[in-house]
Amino acid sequence: MAYAQITFILVCVCYITTVKGTRAKTCEAPGNLNGICIPTSQCESIRKFVTERGRMSTEEKIALDLFDCGTTKRHSKVCCPYGEFNIDWAYANCTTPDGEIGKCKPVGSCTPIMDFISKFKTVSNQQKAEMRKYICPSSNQGTSMEQPKDHSKHRNINLLPKVCGEDTGVGKIRNGKATEIHEFPWAVALLGKTGGTLKYYCGGSLISNLYVLTVAHCIVFQQIVVRLGEYDLRTEIDCKDEEYCAPPHQDFEVSLSDITIHSHYNTKSLQNDIALIRLRSTVAISYKLNPVCLPITPEEKNNHAPTYTVIGWGSTGEGTKSNVLMKTNIPTQQIKKNAFHGQLNVGGVNETDPCGGDSGGPLMAHYVHHRVSKIIQYGIVSMGPLPCAKENVPTTYTKVEAYMDWILDNLKS
Template sequence: VQPACINQEEDVTGQFGVAVGWGFTEDDDVSATLKAARMPVVSTTTCLEHDRDTFGQTLDSSLFCAGHTNGTTVCNGDSGGGLHVKRGNAWYIVGIVSFTAPREDQSLLCKKDSYAAFTNVVTFVPWLRNVTELLSLAEQGSVTVRDGLDADPTHRYPNYLPRLCGNFLVSRIVGGTPAKLFEFPWMALLAYRTELSDNTEYNCGGSLINKRYVLTASNCVYPKTPFQVRLGEHDLNSYKDCNPNDASDCAPPVQDVAIDYIVRHQQQDRRSKSNDIALIRLTREVSFDDHIQPICLPVTPALKEQKLQRYIVTGFGRTESFGDISNILLKATLPAVSKANCQQELGITLGESHLCAGSAKDGGDTCQGDSGGPLGYPVRYNGVRFVQFGVTSFGRACGVGASVYTDVANLMDWILANMQA
């Protein structure tokens, strides 16, 4: 076991590197042994001329292309592995496997006769220095909470969000009644240690956005910090969650995953509650199943500009931190409220990072939502998928009126800028 050196050369085009991994082989099967492949770094022009459909919208200074078009390339299962260049007696990591071109058969497997995209390590050297310095100061066994990086709206960040997200399992209907068990598989619960004992309490919600990240509110991670995330939960009082209409239809066990570190918005204002958002990185990838799936985020211009008349909020009965919660996952449909009406109703000034929903007269309120939990709705996006538009932030007492959510579309650049592969 030895560390690799970090490349600091600006341009590695034309250099040959070695990619290693246990990814899919030419037989479309995962390799049982560590494989290595030697491949050149090619110019952006060459890459775009080869496959503009795959690389045209994503290739920028943070990525480069490498590989051969004769079948020697990286594939599924190699993501996160390095491309290494030998200089003298040392190996330097110049790139990290990011993505490959998909096949035309919609199998999502790599296209063997195409280049692959690698994260350009040199562009992240300042960030690496900053993060490693912060992590070295963290106490062993504790969760590091740090401020995020500023997002540049003109920069195109790598999209680490899965294509298959927001699956609305409408087929799970028994006797004409929706089976609530698998309805919101992206719901997360944040676990905290109680102050006077070593017991666990669940005081905030979140949403799973890929295999390593949970989106939540900044007020859920500071000043009190969670240590673990629970996924796939439906009834806290039940060891095994089953469909009330079909006892044989049960969910697999929940997944309790430790937290690696937390990134909260560096411009979060606790007084105005603006930019109330945070990312939780898990210590390992979670396994997707019917009861654990990622939610979609508004990544496209059309989704960012979407104007909805209503939303769905989910949670275990929380609107403020550290109080009683419901044992069963709840949902409520809320009408959208204009920012002007919301400001007038609440008597506060709202910023660009806020959106409002809920109405006392319609019987909907955020009493059924966790702080940090998702506000979303099924919309047309690669079919019909459930997209998250808000993060539950704050509101008045139950049934009083509108509540305020963090506007996810407004902060998409920040989210992408602070995610890693």
């Protein structure tokens, strides 16, 4: 799994211009970079990259799609980053023959290799043999990624929606920020029912018109209310700036007989921390209430999004639970595989992480295919440190991809 010995970064000065008579909007470019939304032809850094690369790999095309910030009658627009332009996050990691971390990328975009080749008019057989050590295992994408299982042919695949994760365009989150109403229309609040009192205690995500995905350790009440369409836990009707009010939230009562917990769930280690809740009636799907996507195809599982987002009503930096649905963004570099294959370790830096009450909430990322964007859930908040967002101590998520067989096997019409 070797190829490039040094991470390649293209640095250039981004000269920004704006369309005459208008003021370009600022935007957030992939990689947590700030930028400005302008016609592609005016973004010198992206235009130079495309020109120099010529024929681009699949990863590069997907990465560039993520810079798209809209179109006009005359122009396609990109979020042109201020200063440094870098899509290194789009390539798979690999290890060089010297044991260093590199990026598996096309030869033409690997500066160290190209510099080595340019020094010689001819390359000896010995030099060719050395260079071959840096070649990534072949794949259709030219990267070192092993193709994960394709679940698109599973017998129950039709029980998941074909339309999902629609980007509306409109943290247990510490140092996060409030979402917009309907920004995440699949967000689920789980409320425990004791006597006649309902109390929020966990999160979840709507994955179809019948099923909610959460973690097993959230199943602690005999009677649970699944609340859909919630935004502010304090109000029956959620309004924004007195200009728009959302429809009332919908409550679905469920009991333990409606819930499937993984048979190998470990209450101590929280391995296999995953559960499905089946609603007793179907949900009326609309743009205000619709399911998130799950990673089905190998391409979706190999998504190279620069950032991930987690949402929840959990504790804030002030130590109290949030009444409003919160979100926080997590750079891809902070997502690591856990020793247990079904878990991901995320965060542990910058004091931005999920917190108490966010368990069961989704970890999501944008996926772009043929210029169509959707949001896919890749993780479920499982466990984290106390106090929350502790430096160098990440939050652990259940890795959705590892449980796609289990999820699909347990769906019923």
